[in-house]
Amino acid sequence: MSTPATERRTGGEWLQNWDPENEETWDSGRAWSTLWITTFTLTLCFITWFLPSAIVPRLNALGYEFTQGQLYWMAAMPGLAAGLLRIVWMVLPPVLGTRKMVAITTFLLVFPLLGWGVRVQEPTAPYWELMVLAFLAGIGGGAFSGFMPSTSYFFPKRMQGTALGLQAGLGNFGVSLVQLLTPWLIGFGMLGFLGNSQSMEMAGQANQEVWYQNAAFFWIPFCLIGAALAWWMLKSVPIKANIRQQFDIFSNVDTWLMTLLYIMTFGTFSGLSAQFGLLMQNLYGSGNPDIVQGTGPEAQMLIEGYAVPNALALVFLGPLVGAGARVLFSPLTDRMGGAIWTLISGLGLIGSIAFTMTALVPDTSSASALDAGFDRFLWGMLAIFLFAGIGNASTFKQMPMIFERRQAGGVIGWTAAIAAFGPFLFGIGLTLMSPTTFYAIGIAFAVMCVIITWVRYARPGAPKPG
Structure with a gap:
């Protein structure tokens, strides 16, 4: 038997009589301060979650000797962890409250960051240990399913599109942030006191001295600050729902339909964010034996005049575009409704996936053909x-x-929990089948989601317009 939340939730941490739909009593200042603090910590969560995506493509260049399949699995592991952990985090907001949940989660990020910072310094870690660290990075992905619902408790329905869009969109910037700053941080010798430098092998170039541990250690102080801010400044909304009650959502058909739609959108975003660098490298970079033969200083360019793209320097662009779109289009969804934009999203995904498929088999006949193919691949992605x-x-x-x-x-x-399996599913898919086949499956799935959106949510007279 559940106990009313107001009887169990007393003390300075818990807000009493909180009703965001009552404009006379709603404290907008409290709501917005909660949004900004949880958004800051959520950004750190995404940074931690996608740190392996910025490190894994360069592990062999640092001296490790993993196969392409092993690297895909390692880049996929944070997605598997996030999907599983989101099922845990989704029930935490009513149980722990916003304050404890956000503070504890942000502090836990320190452990995978510390582990990766130590293990990139020498190529001696066994594969299973790096897989464990990749799994622990998934804590950052798991947090999303707790942070977002708890933030929704603070805002009226008319503002939730903007509020949740800002939090999720700015949090998603953590993906591009870690991928953008990693190439700069690893070359920053002034942080050399954090550990020894490494020699990174570059195809067709001289070895580069780097400090790869900086990519992980740099974020630890921010996590400690975020945990302290959450502990001292956040409050919690008492919501009457025990764990059993929370699972009554599964008797509603819209739960399952919206799960499919969010797999199409966030599953695609998270999956490609995790695999973008490896995919670029294996198609148009040093991972394609038809373009580059050998590794390190001995590597030979087989296609004369072709410049291998620097996947590490370009990979941030995709998550940046996706996160920016989430922020910019959130106010439009409040104004026009979400269903019409979900329909546009699905149609756009069908077209852009089909366009990208034309570049998934590189034409190695000449440098100009490779350049043209890479341009199509990048713009399509x-x-x-x-x-x-x-x-x-x-x-x-x-x-x-x-x-x-x-x-x-x-x-x-x-829905966030299931869509978080995106990096795992994309990693396994690209390991088991060709990119062309995998993308064709993506088109079929998007077509199904477009039909669901139109019939159930977007058409005139739809049963559940929203």
């Missing part, structure tokens, strides 16, 4: 990220409109 980001914003507008307040938080957590 950025278009996929754009439409996935739009859909991320629109689906999070739909859920608070389709479900009542208590259920909406659980559905947000559940």
Whole structure:
């Protein structure tokens, strides 16, 4: 038997009589301060979650000797962890409250960051240990399913599209932030006191001295600051829902349909964010034996005149576009409704995936053909990220409109949990089948989601407009 939240939740941490739908009593200042603190910590969560995606493509260049399959699995592991952990985090907001959940989660990020910082300094870690560290990085992904529902408790429905879009979108910037800053941080010798330098082998170039531990250690102080801010400044909204009650969302067909739609959008965003660098490297870079033969200083360019793209320097662009789209389109979903933008997102994904498929088998006949193919690949991938980001914003507008307040938080957590398997599913898919086949499956899935969106949510007279 559940106990009313107001009887169990007393003390300075818990807000009493909190009703965001009552404009006379709603404290907008408290709501917005909660949003900014949790967004800061969520950004750190995404940085930690996608740190392996910035490190794994260069492990062999640092002296490790893993196969392409092993590297895909390692880049996929944070996605598997995040999906599993989100199922745990989705039930935490009513149990722990915003304050404890955010503070404890942000502090836990220190452990995978510390582990990666230590293990990149020498190529001696066994494969299983790096897989464990990749799994622990998934704590940052798991947090999303707790942070987002708890933030939704602070805002009225009319503002949840903007509020959740800002939090998720700015949090998603953590993906591009870690991928953008890693190439700069690893070359910053002034942080050399954090450990020894490494020699990184570059195909066709002289070895480069780097401090790869900086990519992980740099974020630890920010995590400690974020945990302290959450502990001292956040409050919690008492929501009457025990764990059993939260799972009544599964009797609602819209829970399952919105899960499919969010897999299409965030599953695509997170999956490609984790695998973008490896995919670029294996198609148009040093991982393609038809372009580059050998590794390190002995590597030979087989295609004269072709410049191998620096995947590490370009990989941040996709997540940046996707996160930016989520932020920019969130206010439009409040104004126009989420369903129409989810429909646009699905149609855009179908077109952009089809365009990108034309570049998934590189033409190695000449340097100009390779350059043209890479340009198509890059622009097609950025278009996929754009439409996935739009859909991320629109689906999070739909859920608070389709479900009542208590259920909406659980559905947000559940859909986010399943979509977080994106990096894992993309990694396994690209390991087991060709990129062309995998992308063709993506088109078929997007077509199904477009049909669901139109019939259930977007058409005139739809059963559940939102």
